[in-house]
Amino acid sequence: xxxxxxxxxxxxxxxxxxxxxxxxxxxxxxxxxxxxxxxxxxxxxxxxxxxxxxxxxxxxxxxxxxxxxxxxxxxxxxxxxxxxxxxxxxxxxxxxxxxxxxxxxxxxxxxxxxxxxxxxxxxxxxxxxxxxxxxxxxxxxxxxxxxxxxxxxxxxxxxxxxxxxxxxxxxxxxxxxxxxxxxxxxxxxxxxxxxxxxxxxxxxxxxxxxxxxxxxxxxxxxxxxxxxxxxxxxxxxxxxxxxxxxxxxxxxxxxxxxxxxxxxxxxxxxxxxxxxxxxxxxxxxxxxxxxxxxxxxxxxxxxxxxx
Amino acid sequence: xxxxxxxxxxxxxxxxxxxxxxxxxxxxxxxxxxxxxxxxxxxxxxxxxxxxxxxxxxxxxxxxxxxxxxxxxxxxxxxxxxxxxxxxxxxxxxxxxxxxxxxxxxxxxxxxxxxxxxxxxxxxxxxxxxxxxxxxxxxxxxxxxxxxxxxxxxxxxxxxxxxxxxxxxxxxxxxxxxxxxxxxxxxxxxxxxxxxxxxxxxxxxxxxxxxxxxxxxxxxxxxxxxxxxxxxxxxxxxxxxxxxxxxxxxxxxxxxxxxxxxxxxxxxxxxxxxxxxxxxxxxxxxxxxxxxxxxxxxxxxxxxxxxxxxxxxxx
Numbered sequence: 001x002x003x004x005x006x007x008x009x010x011x012x013x014x015x016x017x018x019x020x021x022x023x024x025x026x027x028x029x030x031x032x033x034x035x036x037x038x039x040x041x042x043x044x045x046x047x048x049x050x051x052x053x054x055x056x057x058x059x060x061x062x063x064x065x066x067x068x069x070x071x072x073x074x075x076x077x078x079x080x081x082x083x084x085x086x087x088x089x090x091x092x093x094x095x096x097x098x099x100x101x102x103x104x105x106x107x108x109x110x111x112x113x114x115x116x117x118x119x120x121x122x123x124x125x126x127x128x129x130x131x132x133x134x135x136x137x138x139x140x141x142x143x144x145x146x147x148x149x150x151x152x153x154x155x156x157x158x159x160x161x162x163x164x165x166x167x168x169x170x171x172x173x174x175x176x177x178x179x180x181x182x183x184x185x186x187x188x189x190x191x192x193x194x195x196x197x198x199x200x201x202x203x204x205x206x207x208x209x210x211x212x213x214x215x216x217x218x219x220x221x222x223x224x225x226x227x228x229x230x231x232x233x234x235x236x237x238x239x240x241x242x243x244x245x246x247x248x249x250x251x252x253x254x255x256x257x258x259x260x261x262x263x264x265x266x267x268x269x270x271x272x273x274x275x276x277x278x279x280x281x282x283x284x285x286x287x288x289x290x291x292x293x294x295x296x297x298x299x300x301x302x303x304x305x306x307x
Numbered sequence: 308x309x310x311x312x313x314x315x316x317x318x319x320x321x322x323x324x325x326x327x328x329x330x331x332x333x334x335x336x337x338x339x340x341x342x343x344x345x346x347x348x349x350x351x352x353x354x355x356x357x358x359x360x361x362x363x364x365x366x367x368x369x370x371x372x373x374x375x376x377x378x379x380x381x382x383x384x385x386x387x388x389x390x391x392x393x394x395x396x397x398x399x400x401x402x403x404x405x406x407x408x409x410x411x412x413x414x415x416x417x418x419x420x421x422x423x424x425x426x427x428x429x430x431x432x433x434x435x436x437x438x439x440x441x442x443x444x445x446x447x448x449x450x451x452x453x454x455x456x457x458x459x460x461x462x463x464x465x466x467x468x469x470x471x472x473x474x475x476x477x478x479x480x481x482x483x484x485x486x487x488x489x490x491x492x493x494x495x496x497x498x499x500x501x502x503x504x505x506x507x508x509x510x511x512x513x514x515x516x517x518x519x520x521x522x523x524x525x526x527x528x529x530x531x532x533x534x535x536x537x538x539x540x541x542x543x544x545x546x547x548x549x550x551x552x553x554x555x556x557x558x559x560x561x562x563x564x565x566x567x568x569x570x571x572x573x574x575x576x577x578x579x580x581x582x583x584x585x586x587x588x589x590x591x592x593x594x595x596x597x598x599x600x601x602x603x604x605x606x607x608x609x610x611x612x613x614x615x616x617x618x619x620x621x622x
Binding site: 004005006008009010012013014016017030031032052055056057058079080081082083084085086087088089091092093094095096098099100102103111112113114115116117118119120121122123126127128129130131132133134135136139141142143145146148149168169170171172173174175176196197212215216217218219221238242243245246249250277278281282283284285286288290296299300301302303304305306307 | 313314316317318319320321322323326340341342343356357359360361362363365385387388390391392393394395396397398399400401402404405406408409410414415416418419421422423425426428429430431433434436437438439440441442443446453456457467472473474481482483484485486487488489490509510512523525526554557558581585587588589591592594595596606609610612613614615616617620
């Protein structure tokens with residue numbers, strides 16, 4: 001393992017120190033760790049090394065070594081280096097380190113690596129028994145973030161249809177990542193997309209490709225989702241004693257309006273859509289929709305559909 | 308994707324070098340704390356490695372200088388590595404979203420709020436509200452459960468089971484609380500089951516201290532994956548999904564067997580036939596069961612039981 005790390009550091013040191021692009025041949029003959037390899041072995045190793053560096057945020061670029069563009073070599077471009085300086089105090093770093101520690105994401109160390117690059121942090125009190133998963137494993141997330149940050153276009157497939165998006169913002173809520181923006185050439189409506197339904201996503205084109213509406217807020221994203229816009233309807237649901245408390249908890253606007261002989265509760269529950277049926281089905285035979293008749297009928301129809 | 312040990316080591320070294328050049332002669336303790344070295348010898352290994360790296364020629368004048376001098380870390384002759392590296396988009400998002408999510412909970416504090424504000428300000432000077440991340444709202448008992456896990460208090464809980472909708476009372480040793488997929492979960496040793504169990508916190512109706520204590524583990528256990536992974540005694544069913552039910556294939560970890568265009572045929576694994584039965588009832592005419600005896604039986608049972616209640620409550 002130490003030989004790989006040594007070779008990568010030597011490669012980086014040499015490229016940064018050279019004032020000109022360095023050809024692959026020259027790297028092979030000069031940098032410690034690449035000598036006495038067959039052509040094939042060298043190329044395999046060099047490609048792997050470039051990929052290792054890329055994963056850490058270091059992307060090598062190819063440039064012509066002279067004005068005639070006969071020969072091409074590698075450079076470490078300026079964009080690999082940090083331009084932001086948040087100026088965190090030690091106390092703020094420690095708070096951030098603890099947050100990163102709590103948000104464990106299936107072995108993905110992205111937050112932790114970011115913190116190291118900002119100068120590391122003393123991590124106090126790591127035994128808080130609280131954890132959270134933000135589903136940070138998807139590689140698409142980095143691309144969406146880049147598109148939001150640099151105002152570049154995204155191209156992807158959603159519900160089977162290819163889209164291009166001017167992406168304004170992204171938001172993690174209720175266990176899902178959403179992103180929102182405007183599809184150029186359409187009616188200008190801000191639309192929301194859920195990450196786990198997105199396929200073949202890539203960043204395309206140049207930075208600053210579109211303006212972002214001033215004051216645009218990620219929290220507004222979900223406000224534009226259909227179920228948060230309409231006026232709720234009222235339903236009456238009879239719940240057995242065992243589960244009534246949970247339904248009341250789950251729907252803060254629910255109110256108990258009556259009791260049954262068996263000790264159950266009749267709840268008035270506001271609802272927006274048929275998705276209320278999904279919740280009621282999870283309650284098995286411990287709950288019955290009493291009203292409105294059309295919701296009740298839809299439930300019975302759905303139950304009988306598979307008979 | 309999991310970063311390999313090599314990648315992690317390289318990432319740490321490449322973060323350490325620019326910092327140590329900008330803050331010359333730091334103490335060994337400070338370097339260890341900042342960069343998460345767990346032993347002095349681990350740091351010594353990385354410094355020894357740097358001592359062998361440098362520019363072609365690789366003679367004494369070409370190699371970096373890196374060693375511990377008593378309590379100090381000495382690093383020199385490495386100017387080419389002095390510029391701090393950029394955060395990759397994924398790293399920046401990981402850092403920012405973790406900060407945002409935790410800042411919105413009872414675990415947040417003023418220092419974290421300031422850190423998040425500085426970070427967003429540096430990344431998005433013009434648009435500080437374009438990234439948001441929040442954990443699910445904290446249920447009533449969450450704080451009690453967290454404290455009990457920390458202090459080693461045995462609790463008695465009244466729990467409404469997810470799989471049966473029946474209430475049980477059980478003594479548990481709470482280990483940690485965990486937010487995932489939009490809900491809070493509690494990982495605990497359950498004395499009723501005699502095993503480690505995952506409880507959904509919103510289904511815990513009441514919590515009481517039993518008066519007993521237990522020895523909490525030195526480190527909280529690694530976060531439990533709440534996604535279902537089939538075990539050896541899993542039940543399988545084959546389902547055909549019509550257009551209104553295709554989301555099932557995206558939402559659950561299923562195996563896709565065939566896509567006829569009209570129907571998507573999947574193999575669905577579950578620990579309890581009721582999971583499949585509820586799903587089928589929920590999907591109505593948008594799905595049909597092709598194969599799976601247990602699920603077929605359970606679906607029939609559940610359907611008739613629910614329909615019976617609708618008939619009994621006929622209005």
